[in-house]
Amino acid sequence: MSRRLGRTFYARPSVEVAQALLGTRLVRMTESGRLSGIIVETEAYIGPGDQASHAAGGRRTSRNESMYQRPGTCYVYFTYGMHHCMNVVCAEEGVPEAVLVRALEPVEGIRRMQSMRDAEMKDEDLCRGPGRLCRSLQVDRKLDGDDFVSSDEIWIEAGPKAELEIVNAPRIGIDGKGEWTLAPLRWYVKGSRSVSVRVAGDRRPSARG
DNA sequence: GTGTGGATTATCT
DNA sequence: GATAATCCACACC
Secondary structure (H helix, E strand, O other): OOOEOOHHHHOOOHHHHHHHOOOOEEEEEEOOEEEEEEEEEEEEEOOOOOOOOOOHHHOOOOOOHHHHOOOOEEEEEEEOOOEEEEEEEEOOOOOOEEEEEEEEEEEEOHHHHHHOOOOOOOHHHOOEOHHHHHHHOOOOHHHOOOEOOOOOOEEEEOOOOOOOOEEEEOOOOOOOOOHHHHOOOEEEEOOOOOOOOOOOOOOOOOOOO
């Protein structure tokens, strides 16, 4: 049986998908084999009204074009002159909602992830942060526009049916965006050492699930 | 054609 | 905690 997530998983609001993705497995097939990890941190970008989104105000450019494609599309962008970040496109085609995958707990190919770095790095840090995750999984703009539902290079598999304790918090790196700066649109697995930024006291989620 | 700044990270103090 | 690294995409001329 295939545990790969299908189209319907992605065809709903990014706020739902962001939470549903926690505990699932992101798989990247490379020339040297499978690299994978369990998703433990996500952020939702909830559409044209979201001033922190690349699609704020309905902007549609060559960079963010993937955000407007069908749910399950992979949106990869390049930032700070050196980092890539990977998103999962949600909602219906034409509606620019997406979930930024911020962190994984590495599972398969840990030695190969490690070998791509100059300095030694602890296993739990290899995919701790959106830029590190893309570097470790060899994700760049070549994967932009790929389809998580049908790609042979990248996909997402269902995780074990486990009760996860989830923390809800503001997104990272959002400045000067009014109410959107502090909007609690980030979710992570409480206690995971691979989460990029943890909240003091790790409060329980307040938003709907 | 030019200027600006970023959904970040590594490395320094 | 502060800051350098590093460059593409975007906005605006």
